[in-house]
Structures are given as structure tokens and as C-alpha cells.
Amino acid sequence: PPLPFIGNLLFFREVRYDFLFHKLYQYYIGRQMFVVVSTPEMIKQILVTNFSNFTNRTKPNLISKPMLDSILCLRDDRWKYVRSLLIPVFSETKLKEVRCRQCCFHNLEYIIVFFCMTPLINQACDVLLCNLKVYADSGKAFDIQRCYNCFTLDVVGSVAFGTEVDSQKNPDDPFVKNCRTFFEMSLFKPLLILILSFPFIMIPLLRIFPNKKQKELNGFFIQTIKNAIIFRDQQDAAERRRDFLQWMLDSRNSADSLAAGCFDVSSPSAASRQNESPLAGRAPSEKVQKMLTEDEIAGQAFLFLIAGFETTTSTLSFATYLLATNPECQEKVLQEVDEFSAKHMVPDYQNVQELPYLEMVIAETLRMYPPAFRFTREAAEDCIVLGQRIPAGAVIETAVGHLHHNPEFWPEPEKFMPERFTEEAKKERHPFAYLPFGAGPRGCIGMKMGLLETKITLLRILQKFQFKTCPETEIPLQLKSKATLGPKNGVYIMLESR
Ligand code: HEM
Numbered sequence: 001p002p003l004p005f006i007g008n009l010l011f012f013r014e015v016r017y018d019f020l021f022h023k024l025y026q027y028y029i030g031r032q033m034f035v036v037v038s039t040p041e042m043i044k045q046i047l048v049t050n051f052s053n054f055t056n057r058t059k060p061n062l063i064s065k066p067m068l069d070s071i072l073c074l075r076d077d078r079w080k081y082v083r084s085l086l087i088p089v090f091s092e093t094k095l096k097e098v099r100c101r102q103c104c105f106h107n108l109e110y111i112i113v114f115f116c117m118t119p120l121i122n123q124a125c126d127v128l129l130c131n132l133k134v135y136a137d138s139g140k141a142f143d144i145q146r147c148y149n150c151f152t153l154d155v156v157g158s159v160a161f162g163t164e165v166d167s168q169k170n171p172d173d174p175f176v177k178n179c180r181t182f183f184e185m186s187l188f189k190p191l192l193i194l195i196l197s198f199p200f201i202m203i204p205l206l207r208i209f210p211n212k213k214q215k216e217l218n219g220f221f222i223q224t225i226k227n228a229i230i231f232r233d234q235q236d237a238a239e240r241r242r243d244f245l246q247w248m249l250d251s252r253n254s255a256d257s258l259a260a261g262c263f264d265v266s267s268p269s270a271a272s273r274q275n276e277s278p279l280a281g282r283a284p285s286e287k288v289q290k291m292l293t294e295d296e297i298a299g300q301a302f303l304f305l306i307a308g309f310e311t312t313t314s315t316l317s318f319a320t321y322l323l324a325t326n327p328e329c330q331e332k333v334l335q336e337v338d339e340f341s342a343k344h345m346v347p348d349y350q351n352v353q354e355l356p357y358l359e360m361v362i363a364e365t366l367r368m369y370p371p372a373f374r375f376t377r378e379a380a381e382d383c384i385v386l387g388q389r390i391p392a393g394a395v396i397e398t399a400v401g402h403l404h405h406n407p408e409f410w411p412e413p414e415k416f417m418p419e420r421f422t423e424e425a426k427k428e429r430h431p432f433a434y435l436p437f438g439a440g441p442r443g444c445i446g447m448k449m450g451l452l453e454t455k456i457t458l459l460r461i462l463q464k465f466q467f468k469t470c471p472e473t474e475i476p477l478q479l480k481s482k483a484t485l486g487p488k489n490g491v492y493i494m495l496e497s498r
Pocket residue numbers: 047071072073083303304307308309311312315366370371372375376435436437438439440441442443444445446447449450451454
């Protein structure tokens with residue numbers, strides 16, 4: 001039963017990533033009602049079939065710019081517009097960008113398939129491998145999650161903020177320091193309880209007296225992007241780095257030509273592809289502003305930090321833990337990696353498709369430990385879904401942790417079994433029984449990028465090293481589940497050179 005003012009807040013003092021094994025239940029945080037759903041049919045109804053009533057996530061009450069401007073927090077028509085602009089960036093054509101160059105020897109037009117994102121990821125991998133070699137040579141146990149943290153931050157800096165950093169060697173770099181502060185900062189707990197208990201008083205008060213540190217931090221990220229924009233605008237078009245930031249800057253000029261009616265809101269998630277168009281009949285308002293403002297560009301760059309950083313770091317850390325503790329699976333991956341290395345010098349977007357077992361390992365990692373273990377939708381109006389009344393304003397929470405550990409879909413759910421993801425096995429399962437990236441029009445837009453980064457990184461590491469457990473390895477792994485699910489105390493392993 002909820003307590004007065006704080007609701008069921010105390011229930012969340014412990015790790016609650018798998019939730020209770022109930023198909024449907026509700027709880028309160030302060031006065032806000034949350035309805036937890038965990039059956040594939042009900043989830044499909046919320047995320048896809050009734051999407052027009054469940055377009056938004058929870059109201060971002062205390063969130064400020066640049067996060068407020070990121071697509072994660074945008075609502076209704078503005079979300080649809082920005083999403084339609086971003087979809088091409090995250091689609092396959094962008095991940096393998098095609099560029100024409102003049103061949104200086106024969107004066108012929110050559111088309112060079114230039115893998116736009118992969119060189120940036122590979123570059124950050126080079127630094128990661130140098131750092132890992134030191135640990136492998138030392139023969140000592142170390143926390144590989146810390147290395148992944150630095151690596152993923154380097155990728156975010158490079159791809160989204162147009163700034164090259166080596167966060168392991170330069171922990172004092174202002175970009176690195178501010179990113180770390182951003183993730184370490186959490187609301188003072190008594191203050192959080194006051195906000196939850198008396199939102200109508202506390203939220204306006206906090207808006208009048210904003211957090212100084214938070215303001216400085218937000219200002220830093222916005223200024224970094226603005227400086228990068230000034231620099232890029234001064235550069236010759238040919239000199240500009242091809243990255244996410246540049247794509248958004250280019251879209252400043254082309255956005256106007258996008259008709260408000262031609263939204264492509266198809267979900268990147270495999271599960272949602274099988275479903276009917278959920279936005280039918282919801283044409284966006286003509287008043288939607290057809291340009292990304294500079295603040296919104298900063299917001300979208302920032303989303304790499306909030307949506308892509310922790311999720312990718314945790315996926316890499318969990319996969320490492322699972323491979324180290326399941327040596328027979330690691331052996332199979334190593335064999336596949338060696339066959340790959342005999343054929344290809346450098347991994348790129350296309351050739352990494354030739355690693356089906358590694359792909360299955362990553363899929364099974366995301367089943368056992370889904371970093372985004374719950375996500376929300378807010379009911380715009382009162383409605384009835386599969387016989388259940390849902391009041392307007394209620395927040396629906398998808399219990400992915402529960403879903404992924406339900407023995408009805410996953411026999412022996414605590415076992416690491418990559419073979420659950422062969423093509424045949426996948427066909428036999430309900431498509432909404434596996435949702436590490438969400439589903440429907442609001443599903444993860446960065447799924448392909450997240451998977452590409454994870455795959456290339458594991459491949460590059462396993463070409464040189466193998467993971468070994470050691471006395472310091474925590475088995476079973478302790479988990480933390482604040483915003484995302486991650487290892488609580490890092491992942492201590494040893495590396496053996498190959
Ligand atoms: C393995 C890594 C990742 C995992 C497991 C993951 C998972 C998720 C999940 C579960 C959601 C919520 C989906 C929903 O509400 O239905 C989400 C949303 C989102 N993710 Fe990811 N994600 C990952 C990597 C990334 C990356 C690299 C980016 C790139 C920037 C990204 C960008 C986003 C964005 C923008 C949204 C919100 C989409 C919207 O509101 O329209 N994600 N992600």
C-alpha cells in the first residue's frame with residue numbers, strides 16, 4: 001500500500017529490475033500513478049496499437065536544457081518533427097555514407113563507400129586497445145567497465161560533439177570532467193522526497209531557485225556545441241568532419257524543404273516493423289517549427305550522452321562478464337573472430353554482419369541484462385486497453401526485466417544461452433517478448449548504432465585478448481538500477497593476450 005505523500009518510493013531502495021512477477025500492477029511515486037505492464041500483448045497495445053494515446057514519456061518536470069530539447073524528452077508534434085529529421089541519420093544509409101571524390105590520377109569520378117561512423121568508432125577502439133594492453137601485460141585483475149566508460153565517452157565526444165578526447169589519458173579534459181559530473185550528480189535525497197510529496201509547491205520553487213551547478217554544467221554543453229558550430233561554419237565544406245553534428249548542421253538548410261505531412265516514423269525495432277502504422281490519422285500540426293534551433297542541435301548531441309553512453313557501456317561490460325564466466329561460449333566467439341580476421345583487415349559496417357555468433361551473444365546479453373530495463377508512456381486520455389481502464393495522466397511502465405526473465409518465453413532464464421537467438425528460435429517467439437530497445441514509433445532510434453559500436457568493440461578486443469575470470473570477479477554480478485541497469489561494483493576480470 002502506498003504511504004501518504006511519498007507513495008511506494010521506499011520500495012525502490014533495492015534493485016527492482018525484474019519487478020514482481022505480476023502481469024499487471026500499479027504503484028505510486030508521490031502522487032503519480034504508475035501502471036506496470038509485462039505481458040507481450042498488453043505491451044504491444046500500448047507501444048504500437050494505441051500509440052496515439054501513448055505518444056509521450058513521463059513529463060520532464062525538473063529537466064532543463066539541453067536535455068529538455070533532446071528527442072527523449074520532446075512531446076507530441078515537436079517530437080514527431082525532430083524524430084523525422086533524425087531518422088535518416090540513424091538509418092543504414094548514413095552508417096555507410098557514400099561520397100564522391102575526384103580521382104587525382106585518372107581524373108575519374110570514383111565513388112568511395114565511406115563508412116562515416118565506423119572510422120570514428122575504430123579510432124576510439126585503437127586508444128582502448130592500447131589501454132587494455134597495459135592491463136594484459138601486467139597480468140593483474142582490473143575493472144574493465146572503467147575502460148569502457150572512457151571508450152564510450154570518447155565515441156560520444158567524437159561522433160556527437162565533434163571533439164576528440166582521450167578520456168583515459170586526459171581525465172582533466174573539461175569535456176570529460178563535465179560528462180562525469182553530469183552522471184554523478186543526483187538530487188539530494190530529502191529534496192527528492194519533498195519534490196515527490198509536494199510537486200505543486202516544490203517544482204515552481206526549484207524553477208525560481210535553480211541548481212547553480214546544474215546550470216553551469218548545462219551551459220558548458222550548450223557552449224561546446226555552439227563553439228563547434230561557429231568553427232564548422234567557418235570551415236570549407238570539404239574540410240568538415242562527417243559526423244552526427246555535421247549532419248544536424250546540414251539539416252538546418254534542408255529542414256525547410258521537409259513537408260510536415262511526410263513523417264517517416266517507422267520504428268527501428270524489429271518487433272515494431274511487423275505492426276500497423278500507429279500514427280495513422282494523427283497528422284502533425286502545421287504550426288510545427290520546421291528547423292532545428294541551435295538549442296535543439298545541442299539537445300540532440302546531448303542525447304548521445306543520455307541515451308547512448310550508459311546503455312552502450314553497460315552492454316559491453318555485461319557481455320564481457322558473461323563471456324568470461326562462460327568460457328565455452330567465448331571459445332566459439334574467438335573462433336568466429338579468427339575466421340573474420342583471416343578475411344578482413346579492418347571491421348566496417350558491412351563486414352561485421354559476418355559475425356552471427358557474436359551477434360547472438362550480444363542479443364542474449366541484452367536479454368539477461370537490458371540496460372534500459374524499463375521505459376514509460378503517459379496516457380493522454382482515459383482509455384481501456386484489453387479490458388483494463390487506464391486513467392488520463394497515468395504512466396505506463398514496461399517491465400522489460402520481468403519480460404526477459406519470464407520462463408514462459410525463456411526456459412531457464414538465468415542461463416546464458418546465445419542459441420536462443422538463432423533465426424529459427426526467434427521466429428517461434430512472440431516478437432514483444434524481447435524488447436531491449438523498446439518498440440513502436442518511439443522505440444530506440446540508436447539501436448543500429450549501439451549494436452554496431454558494441455560489435456566492433458568486442459571484435460577488436462577479442463582479436464587481441466581473451467577475457468578470464470579471477471578471484472576478484474564478482475559472481476554473481478551485483479547490479480545497480482538507477483536510471484539504467486549496470487554492474488554495481490564494476491566488472492573485475494583479467495585479460496590474456498592472444
Ligand atoms: C545498447 C545500447 C542501447 C540500448 C540497450 C538502448 C535502449 C533504448 C530503449 C529501451 C529506449 C526506450 C524505447 C522506448 O521507449 O520504446 C531507447 C530510446 C532511445 N535511444 Fe536507445 N539504446 C541504446 C543505444 C542508443 C544509442 C547509441 C543512441 C544514440 C544516440 C540511442 C538513442 C536513443 C533515443 C534518441 C531514444 C529515444 C527515442 C524517442 O524518444 O523517439 N540509444 N533506447
